[in-house]
Amino acid sequence: MKVLIPSPLRSYTRDRSAVEAQGTTLGQLLNDLDRQFPGMRFRMIDEQGRIREHIRLFVDQELTPDLGRVLQGGEELHIICAISGG
Amino acid sequence: MPQETTLLVGTKKGAFILRSSASRKKWESSSPILFGNIIYHFVQDPRKPRNLLIAAKAGHLGPTVYRSSDGGKKWKEASVPPAFPKAEGDPDALSVDHVFWLTPGHASEPGVWYAGTSPQGLFRSDDDGDTWQSVDGFNKHPMRREWCGDPKQGPPDGARMHSINIDPRDARHMYIGMSSGGVFETLDQGASWTPLNKGCAADFIPTPDPEYGHDPHCVRVHPLNPDRLYQQNHCGVYRMDRPSNEWTRIGMKLPKKVGDIGFSMVVHPRDVDTAWVIPMDGTSVWPRTSVGGKPAVYVTRNGGKSWIRQDAGFPTENAWWTVFRQAMTADAGTPLGLYLGTTSGELWASRDEGSNWKNIARHLPRVHSVEVAE
Numbered sequence: 001m002k003v004l005i006p007s008p009l010r011s012y013t014r015d016r017s018a019v020e021a022q023g024t025t026l027g028q029l030l031n032d033l034d035r036q037f038p039g040m041r042f043r044m045i046d047e048q049g050r051i052r053e054h055i056r057l058f059v060d061q062e063l064t065p066d067l068g069r070v071l072q073g074g075e076e077l078h079i080i081c082a083i084s085g086g
Numbered sequence: 087m088p089q090e091t092t093l094l095v096g097t098k099k100g101a102f103i104l105r106s107s108a109s110r111k112k113w114e115s116s117s118p119i120l121f122g123n124i125i126y127h128f129v130q131d132p133r134k135p136r137n138l139l140i141a142a143k144a145g146h147l148g149p150t151v152y153r154s155s156d157g158g159k160k161w162k163e164a165s166v167p168p169a170f171p172k173a174e175g176d177p178d179a180l181s182v183d184h185v186f187w188l189t190p191g192h193a194s195e196p197g198v199w200y201a202g203t204s205p206q207g208l209f210r211s212d213d214d215g216d217t218w219q220s221v222d223g224f225n226k227h228p229m230r231r232e233w234c235g236d237p238k239q240g241p242p243d244g245a246r247m248h249s250i251n252i253d254p255r256d257a258r259h260m261y262i263g264m265s266s267g268g269v270f271e272t273l274d275q276g277a278s279w280t281p282l283n284k285g286c287a288a289d290f291i292p293t294p295d296p297e298y299g300h301d302p303h304c305v306r307v308h309p310l311n312p313d314r315l316y317q318q319n320h321c322g323v324y325r326m327d328r329p330s331n332e333w334t335r336i337g338m339k340l341p342k343k344v345g346d347i348g349f350s351m352v353v354h355p356r357d358v359d360t361a362w363v364i365p366m367d368g369t370s371v372w373p374r375t376s377v378g379g380k381p382a383v384y385v386t387r388n389g390g391k392s393w394i395r396q397d398a399g400f401p402t403e404n405a406w407w408t409v410f411r412q413a414m415t416a417d418a419g420t421p422l423g424l425y426l427g428t429t430s431g432e433l434w435a436s437r438d439e440g441s442n443w444k445n446i447a448r449h450l451p452r453v454h455s456v457e458v459a460e
Contacts, residue, residue: 008146039163043147046181047169054146081146 001071003033004078009044012037021077026057027067029077044079056080091417092459093425094138095433096125099451101140103158103459110423110437113446120152120161127412129188130459131214133196138459139215141185141201149184151201153215166217168201168209170225180205180225180237187412188215189250192257202247205237206230206264208276223277224262224270233281233298234267241265241301248411249305253312261305261315268300269317285333287321304351304411311358314389318351318411323363325390336390340365344377344384350414354422354439359389362396362416362424362440364409375406383424383440399443400434407432412455427453 003021005013013019021036023029027049034041044055049067051057057064058078059071093104093113100118107113123142131137136157143149151164173179182203191198191210201209201218208221224230237245249263258275261282268283281298288300301320308314313328323337323346337346340363347368354360362385366374376382382397408429417423424436431450436443 006146008144038165039150039167042167042169043144043150046148047172048176048179048181049172050181052146052148 001029001073002076003029004076006079006081008081009040009079012040012043022073024071025067026059026064026069026071026077029071030067054082056082091419091423093433094128094130094455094457094459095427095447095450095453096128096140096412096455097427097431097451097453098124101125101128102447102450104433104447106435110419110435113433113435115447116158119158124184125454126184126186127188127455127457129190129457131190131199132460133190133193134214135460137214139188139199141188143184149182149203151185151188151215151218155214164211164216164218168203168207168218169220170207171220171222180207182207183244185209186244186246187248187250189252192252193254195257200250200252200260202250202262204244204246205240206234206245206247206267208247208250208262210276221276223272223274224279227279233270234264235299249302251305251307253307254309255312261307263302263305263317265303265320266299266301268298269302269305270298282326282331283333284331285326285335286317286319286324287335289321303349306351306353306361308353308358309355314358316351316353316361318348318363320347322346323348323351323390334390336386337363339386339390340384340393341395344382345369347372347374348409349374349411350409350426351411352414352416352424355416355418356422357387360385360387360439361390362386362414364414364426366408373406374408376408379404379406381405381407383426383436383443385440396436396440397443398441399436399445406430410454412457413453415456415458417458423458425456425458427456429453 021032091106095102100121103116127141138154140152150167152161170180187202189200199211208224209218251261253259270279271282283300304318306316315326317324324333325336340346348366352362381400384393414426422439429452433447435446
């Protein structure tokens with residue numbers, strides 16, 4: 001499925017703003033992203049499996065805080081870097 | 087003796103490398119490195135001088151460590167950054183917010199590095215900073231939470247482990263500092279730890295003479311005589327001479343109107359009795375800026391029995407500096423060069439052990455760290 005990459009993470013995707021990744025859950029999809037782009041997952045998800053404070057994951061434009069969310073395969077994941085000023 | 091000097095500068099918006107002429111009079115800065123990243127510490131490996139490590143995070147993203155093996159031209163992210171052990175089912179399980187401090191390992195252990203994090207955690211790499219492992223002797227110590235306190239009640243920028251000092255005589259003998267938590271010592275390379283805070287004030291804790299919970303800001307072990315420790319604490323400037331395990335407050339000899347509160351502590355690499363601090367205003371609501379708007383470094387030449395003010399070249403009024411704990415350092419030149427960076431983005435240098443100061447860079451982002459590279 002299609003994954004939209006925010007600019008802070010494009011150093012991992014060689015500046016690509018959209019990539020393809022696979023997974024039957026949101027967590028598995030992020031694992032596949034990390035397989036393709038090593039190190040990317042840890043910048044979004046901490047070592048306890050929690051989504052980091054300024055990261056938001058939208059599946060088909062729905063905010064999805066649950067990494068266990070089941071995916072059908074045709075959705076679109078939009079990774080958003082939420083406001084972090086200063 | 088004239089020599090070229092290199093400064094590694096970490097700021098809130100990236101890292102910079104400044105190189106001096108042989109006279110240390112002229113300085114040139116690199117373009118920003120890892121521009122936009124929050125750089126907490128930027129350190130050279132003295133065992134492999136081309137190797138540099140950077141502790142970084144981005145405003146939106148989690149923490150990491152960047153490595154260069156060519157003196158800072160190319161950078162690569164650590165394959166496995168520091169991370170606490172996974173703790174299933176614990177809603178308060180720790181996660182690293184940022185890597186705050188980097189220390190190269192003992193000379194006998196090339197490739198070894200240590201990292202201190204926020205919240206307080208200790209991590210080790212055996213491969214030049216590429217992969218990091220938890221030092222479980224500390225991170226999983228049954229007293230860790232008690233020593234470190236509730237991370238939600240820590241300092242405003244996060245509770246941190248810093249001042250990782252390795253005894254140059256013995257790789258297994260190490261000291262750490264924690265804000266808050268105190269100074270701790272290990273004799274077995276991190277397998278077990280002992281608080282080392284006797285004699286040190288902790289006037290923000292109601293318990294008289296607590297064993298731990300103190301707030302060391304910077305601890306330095308003297309490289310010539312590793313039995314001499316200096317500490318700039320939240321509650322003053324201290325010295326310890328091992329095997330004693332009691333700190334002596336040497337900051338009381340600083341002028342009362344200046345006080346002995348600050349972040350940085352720098353020692354002279356060739357003189358055990360010489361050290362520098364830069365006092366900050368610790369009155370009322372703790373502004374932590376240069377006292378009276380008049381920046382000054384203070385040097386002791388006798389192990390803290392007396393202090394001499396050094397402010398020649400600094401602004402004489404309306405300079406409300408804060409200098410963080412990693413943001414003041416010394417080179418190995420003769421005479422010794424001193425360097426400090428401010429939260430207002432200025433770098434200052436002295437080529438004569440602090441007697442005279444000169445601004446060498448301004449308009450930088452907030453300076454977090456300044457280290458000298460060979």
